[in-house]
Amino acid sequence: MGRMRLEKTTATPRSVGASSTSRGLWCRLEIPSDLKQLEEVEETILSQCQRYSFTDRDLFALKLAIDEAFANAVKHGNHCDCDKHVRIKYRVTPRRADVVVEDEGPGFNPASLPDPTLDQHIECTHGRGILLMRAFMNNVVFSPSGNSVTLTKFNDSARNNTEHSIAFG
Amino acid sequence: MLQDAARLKITRDGDVVLVEFTHRKILDEANIAEIGDQLVALVENEHRPKVIISFAGVDHLSSAALGTLITVNNKVRSHDGQLRLCNIHPQIFEVFVITKLNKLFRIYPTIKEAKESFDPQSKQSVI
Numbered sequence: 001m002g003r004m005r006l007e008k009t010t011a012t013p014r015s016v017g018a019s020s021t022s023r024g025l026w027c028r029l030e031i032p033s034d035l036k037q038l039e040e041v042e043e044t045i046l047s048q049c050q051r052y053s054f055t056d057r058d059l060f061a062l063k064l065a066i067d068e069a070f071a072n073a074v075k076h077g078n079h080c081d082c083d084k085h086v087r088i089k090y091r092v093t094p095r096r097a098d099v100v101v102e103d104e105g106p107g108f109n110p111a112s113l114p115d116p117t118l119d120q121h122i123e124c125t126h127g128r129g130i131l132l133m134r135a136f137m138n139n140v141v142f143s144p145s146g147n148s149v150t151l152t153k154f155n156d157s158a159r160n161n162t163e164h165s166i167a168f169g
Numbered sequence: 170m171l172q173d174a175a176r177l178k179i180t181r182d183g184d185v186v187l188v189e190f191t192h193r194k195i196l197d198e199a200n201i202a203e204i205g206d207q208l209v210a211l212v213e214n215e216h217r218p219k220v221i222i223s224f225a226g227v228d229h230l231s232s233a234a235l236g237t238l239i240t241v242n243n244k245v246r247s248h249d250g251q252l253r254l255c256n257i258h259p260q261i262f263e264v265f266v267i268t269k270l271n272k273l274f275r276i277y278p279t280i281k282e283a284k285e286s287f288d289p290q291s292k293q294s295v296i
Contacts, residue, residue, distance in 0.1 A: 035198045038198070056260075057260065060228075060229065060260045063229060064229070064231070064264070067198050067229075067231045068231065068232055070198070071198045071231065071232075071233060116268065117268060117269040122269060122270070122272075122273055123239055123243070123273065124236075124239075125236035125237070125239050125240055126232070126233075126236050127232075128232040128235055128236075128268050129231075129232045131232075131267065131268060132232055132264065132267060132268070135267045
């Protein structure tokens with residue numbers, strides 16, 4: 001995979017490149033730090049997943065995880081600074097969807113976050129995004145600095161078809 | 170009385186306030202701050218409010234929406250009121266289960282059951 005070339009954008013999501021690997025085409029976008037900017041990008045990713053018959057549950061899970069990752073990038077990474085951007089890189093294949101969300105912040109240590117399901121934190125009004133990402137994705141991997149997260153969701157319908165093929169030849 | 174705001178449909182039935190959402194994406198990250206402000210303002214004007222929030226037609230919500238619901242729940246309690254949630258899609262209910270907020274909120278399958286739960290004599294039926 002070649003090095004990403006990024007260009008600054010001002011108002012709307014903008015494609016900044018694509019590259020093909022043996023496991024599919026990566027698309028790259030850069031979005032201003034504005035929560036309202038995500039919908040169009042999300043619809044593009046999810047429509048590609050629909051083309052490969054990802055299940056409704058997969059689509060729900062992906063939307064939820066992308067929402068959470070983007071919200072964290074905008075609010076905690078870029079502190080809602082509209083001069084800063086969120087970089088999104090995604091790849092959808094018949095078997096899986098991978099989405100990378102990266103902000104311009106210094107990063108954080110995800111292991112340092114408290115468990116929001118404990119009684120003493122249950123009434124906190126924030127801090128559940130990463131828990132939900134991990135619950136709904138097959139893989140959630142943070143970069144060492146913590147300012148980038150890679151979300152992976154396998155296509156349950158493709159896996160079921162594969163299992164069916166194996167079972168019935 | 171029917172108050173039909175752009176994002177919320179608010180109906181009164183006796184002393185019960187029923188809140189319904191007018192758009193299926195109403196609880197997305199991009200919308201939740203405004204919804205939260207409206208819900209808190211609604212409760213602020215009530216004495217011992219009995220509030221039902223119906224999630225009928227809502228097919229998605231974010232963790233920020235959960236935070237807003239906690240804020241609303243606290244506001245309701247601070248006014249000696251009661252909050253009930255109902256009509257939650259199974260996928261969204263899973264979000265409540267994962268976060269264990271199904272134990273914090275009183276969640277019922279239908280509006281009817283949520284209404285009946287305000288009667289201290291009635292039997293609770295949590296999903």
